Amino acid sequence: MTPAARISAAIDLMDRIQAGEVADRALADWGRKNRYAGSKDRAAIGDIVYDVLRQKQSLASLGGGETGRALLLGYIRASGTDPRSVFGADRYAPPQLTEDELAADPPAQDLLREGSDFPEWLWPDLLRSHGDQALPIARALRHRAPVHLRVNLQRLSRSDAITSLAEEGIDSEPLSLSPSALTVVGGARKIRTATAYLSGAVELQDASSQAVADLVPLKQGESMLDYCAGAGGKVLAVAGRTAGTFFAHDVDPRRMKDLPDRARRAGVRVRQVTLEDIEQGQRRFDTVLIDAPCSGSGSWRRDPQGKWLLTPDKLGHILNLQKEILDRAIKLVKRRGHLVYATCSLLDRENDVQIKEFLTRTPDVSIIVERRFTPVSESDGFYCSVLRRD
Ligand SMILES: C[S@@+](CC[C@H](N)C(=O)[O-])C[C@H]1O[C@@H](n2cnc3c(N)ncnc32)[C@H](O)[C@@H]1O
Incomplete structure (x- = not known):
């Protein structure tokens, strides 16, 4: 053409x-x-x-x-x-x-x-959330996202992954945000046919998403439930780092359809469960991860249509959903276990404000780590807090 x-x-x-x-x-x-x-x-x-x-x-x-x-x-x-x-x-x-x-x-x-190419109605929210960083953030969202890979460190070291990819014409560099993260600087279109990708030694995953998985405080042998597993990116990242027992749940099980294949390629086991299974077995987990449904505003470089489709009503619905999920998921955490809450949102209302309100109504939970990532520093916008149940 x-x-x-x-x-x-x-x-x-x-x-x-x-x-x-x-x-x-x-x-x-x-x-x-x-x-x-x-x-x-x-x-x-x-x-x-x-x-x-x-x-x-x-x-x-x-x-x-x-x-x-x-x-x-x-x-x-x-x-x-x-x-x-x-x-x-x-x-x-x-x-x-x-x-x-x-x-x-x-x-x-x-x-x-x-x-700024940012929805006008949402601008006050971004400003309140990020102050003088709001405009650089909005501007960062106007450009293409970099291509990041996660190296499955149980399979391959990061430097060996760089060498293997280079042999097939893919140039990559380590990123400081996570020990498993690479940024692809050349040959990105060849990734899906590269040996390292096909063998499960590398996965496509944004570096912030990897950094969030790094914050999950799971110890060897402990159990973890990914409550909003989707395609399983987070649970696979944690399983690629720590040998534990992994469970995945999603309100829409079809979203987990690729998870068995991805887990097999990565050489890890992730059991899919329903809430009924969990509640009947009265099972509790050392860690429950909520990678919550959100506005997606932190990843609007990858999904730019999302920027124009979000409405005040939809955001209101998402905020209620996050609240409900937090209240439900905390019941599945063992005493002295952890609840990890993450969103790929840039908006305080979905992030620290949501968590502050949760802590107010849940007195036996305290916050031990809180981190924010913005697209100004290369990777997607993300929020993550690690909460501990007494
Ligand atoms: C941000 S995505 C998860 C992405 C995934 N963790 C990953 O890294 O690939 C949020 C997921 O939450 C699921 N979800 C929405 N409402 C839910 C609910 N009430 N309970 C559990 N999962 C829900 C959605 O179906 C969606 O797959």
Whole structure:
């Protein structure tokens, strides 16, 4: 596909996404229906669509509207390219620009410098949560996230993992945030076919997520329940570090469908349980981890559509859910055991405020560690607190 044809495809896709389709589903569907597009074209179009979503507000200003065409016009202007060299460039290109479109040409760099591309209604929350770091954080969310790997240290040392990946054209460097973390600086598209990945020696996982798993105070032989396990990223990270007995639960068990395979590749055992199993057996755990459902605001670089789909109502619902989960999960912690609460949110209301309120209504629990990560320091935004039950 020509560069202009990729822009045409991105315009169509952005129209669909603006009309309510989920970005990755629209992209997968487009790939299925346009078989002439090779994997490089599909990847490039995906990159454009996600870049546009990350900077939607400022690109809408630059392009003069929120249609796919206007957003892509903004995208091209922001890149410093003359849009006339793209629109109408060849037979697969989007139609030539109209006089009106050409006339509206604001000074690109000024607008982009101003733009935070953060939902206006949520800005006071971010400001309250991060003060003078709010703007750098919002700006960090406008860019692509780095690709991080977790090395399964029971399989391979971090330096051996770097060597193994390099032999297959993937360049990586250690990150200080976690002893298992690598950042990929070249060849990221080859990861899923690399030997180290296929053998379970490395997994794709953001470094903050790894750092959160590092905070889980599980000792050799103890039991841990991942209460909101999803695809199991956290429980696998803890199991890759400490030999314990691991259990996974999720309100939606379908979200754990990849967990058995991932656990097998990593060489660890994780038993899936229901709340009924736990309650009937009256089982208690040394540690219960809550990787809570949240706004996802800390990972909006990876899921930029989420930034525009969150509403005050949805956030209110999430806050209630977090409260309910905390109140339920603490009952599953042994005395003198730990409850670890984590979110990939940047908002105090989901983080320290949520925990402060929980501590007020749960007097036999105290906080022993609290950490925040923001995307300004490379990795995703995360919050984690480690609580101890008396
Ligand atoms: C942030 S994700 C977990 C990600 C996962 N720990 C990982 O590292 O891959 C939150 C999960 O909480 C689950 N969840 C939502 N409400 C829940 C509830 N009431 N009880 C248990 N899990 C819930 C969701 O289905 C979702 O899979």
